[in-house]
Amino acid sequence: MTEESNLEKVLKSGKFAVTAELGPPKNGDAKVVREKAKQLKGAADAVNITDCQTAIVRMSSIAAGVIAMEEGIEPVIQMTCRDRNRIAIQSDLLGAWGLGARNLLCLTGDHQKFGNHPQSKNVFDLDSMQLLDLARNLRDAKKFQCGEEIEGEEPRFFIGAAENPFADPFEYRAPRLAKKLAAGAQFIQTQIVYNMDKFTKWMEAVRQLGLDKKIYILPGVTPLKSAGMARYMQKNVPGLDVPDEYIERLKGADDQQKEGINIAVDIINQVRGIEGVAGVHVMAIEWESAVPTIVERAGLR
Amino acid sequence: MIVGSQKPIEEIIATTCDYKRLLVIGCGACVTVCFAGGERETEALASGLRLAMKHKKIKAEIEVEMNVRQCEWEFIEPLADKVEAADAVLSTACGVGVQFLAERFPEKRILPALNTSFMGGPTEQGVWLENCGGCGNCILASTGGICPIARCAKTMLNGPCGGSQNGKCEVSKDIDCAWQLIYDRLKSQGLLQLMTDYTPPKDWTPARDGGQRKIVREDLKIPND
Structure with a gap:
């Protein structure tokens, strides 16, 4: 096993883990990353650094991860298959390891249609499953994807993946997690959980397959900043199923941000009670400063 | 065609x-x-x-x-x-x-x-859909006769991504999710195991990435003596 990642140590110890997310800026300003890192420091065991999320050009995940490390954050480098073929991916993984990154999240990546360069050509030489297998083989077999031996130091990442329990076909979502586990995933961060019924059902299927004992599951939690944001997500993000109840709570609140944090804490408390949940992944989108309050209020720090 | x-x-x-x-x-x-x-x-x-x-x-x-x-x-x-x-x-x-x-x-x-x-065919009067990506190494035997190379926006080879919703692709409500179709087809044939099996990275050398492709059939060539 790897054991070089703090996140891995925390999860192995059985402590309820917290990961957060840091979105790099749409410019080259390191100060933005430092500022966000400072807000998140101490609030999470590791912090995902997104890789041009929603296909919008941002500072690279690895570069921003290194800046975050300088601020005392342990990064989880997100790596998507959208923009790189297997040559570029492996090259970046060697570089990320060489620069000190120890956690890797393997993603297929959002389609470029959603971003600011919809005219671009996508790559998708690999899918997330194959990326997991690749990262594991770099570490455990000390081999590149082509089968060639790595001479010298191999990247030994603690490897994660994502899963969306709310996507279709629903019955395939737990078997798909099993497939990710078999391909090398050691931890899973899920799509944002608002639909607790569906998440609970998915977790039941996950437990039936015995997966919760073999992989650390961290449900995604995102504080709603306003009733407007909640309505937008309800309408525009397929499968997210933001319940009307939350929208009403936000609308009726004097301070919507405060209520958004209350809801996030409620959600954390609920998922924490589900057997097989090993931690939470708090994604405060462009609202990193909310994370310390949320984890403190949820009693996680 | x-x-x-x-x-x-x-x-x-x-x-x-x-x-x-x-x-x-x-x-x-x-x-x-x-x-x-x-x-x-x-x-x-x-x-x-x-x-x-x-x-x-x-x-x-x-x-x-x-x-x-x-x-x-x-x-x-x-x-x-x-x-x-x-x-x-x-x-x-x-x-x-x-x-x-x-x-x-x-x-x-x-x-x-x-x-x-594209290479495809008509599905109704006035409508044509793409079917084949011409990748040079056909995988239809393991995908229920539905091609994810041509029909999945991310050419996924190991099942649907997280953007499959109500049978549609996240890219557009007008595009069927190829993997939902594959799932339904394989399920009806009792072959869902094929979606549990891991598909390794594809060898793209028979695809277009190596420049102009060529097929030579020695049995059909006319000797030029």
Whole structure:
């Protein structure tokens, strides 16, 4: 096993883990990353650094991860298959390891249609499953994807993946997690959980397959900043199923941000009670400063 | 078949308006079947161009020829005299036909009238869908006869991504999720195990990434002794 990642140590110890997310800026300003890192420091065991999320050009995940490390954050480098073929991916993984990154999240990546360069050509030489297998083989077999031996130091990442329990076909979502586990995933961060019924059902299927004992599951939690944001997500993000109840709570609140944090804490408390949940992944989108309050209020720090 | 559609008329006018004698050549193969470059469409295009030239007060002779298949030398050859007499040729064939003409008549301007889009077929009157990505190493046996290379926006090989919703692709509600279709097909055939099995990274060497591809059949070659 790897054991070089703090996140891995925390999860192995059985402590309820917290990961957060840091979105790099749409410019080259390191100060933005430092500022966000400072807000998140101490609030999470590791912090995902997104890789041009929603296909919008941002500072690279690895570069921003290194800046975050300088601020005392342990990064989880997100790596998507959208923009790189297997040559570029492996090259970046060697570089990320060489620069000190120890956690890797393997993603297929959002389609470029959603971003600011919809005219671009996508790559998708690999899918997330194959990326997991690749990262594991770099570490455990000390081999590149082509089968060639790595001479010298191999990247030994603690490897994660994502899963969306709310996507279709629903019955395939737990078997798909099993497939990710078999391909090398050691931890899973899920799509944002608002639909607790569906998440609970998915977790039941996950437990039936015995997966919760073999992989650390961290449900995604995102504080709603306003009733407007909640309505937008309800309408525009397929499968997210933001319940009307939350929208009403936000609308009726004097301070919507405060209520958004209350809801996030409620959600954390609920998922924490589900057997097989090993931690939470708090994604405060462009609202990193909310994370310390949320984890403190949820009693996680 | 190869499916294409006619370019916007303004674009065709812009590329052809400098030529006094224009030969428009239609194709009797795929593009006839998909109503893009058959006799009817080619005649209609020529009429449209004649009108446009008249409107622009450009004197141009626009003639139409039909061709059985522009992607075979033997069907191109009979057109040699007509092509030689023209200043430029507008082809309503697919990109293959355009290139065959251009190769046979290298000194001549050969212009495309179509945008060649994909290999697919009609699903209803007036609707065509892409089916094959021509990857050179067919995987349909393990995907229930539904191709994720051509039909999944991310060419996923190990099941659907997280963007599959109500049978549709996250890219557009007009696009079916190929993996939902594969899942349903394999389930009905009792073959869901195929979606549990891991599919390793694809070898793209038989695909287009190695430059122009070639198939050689020694058994069919004519010895040139």
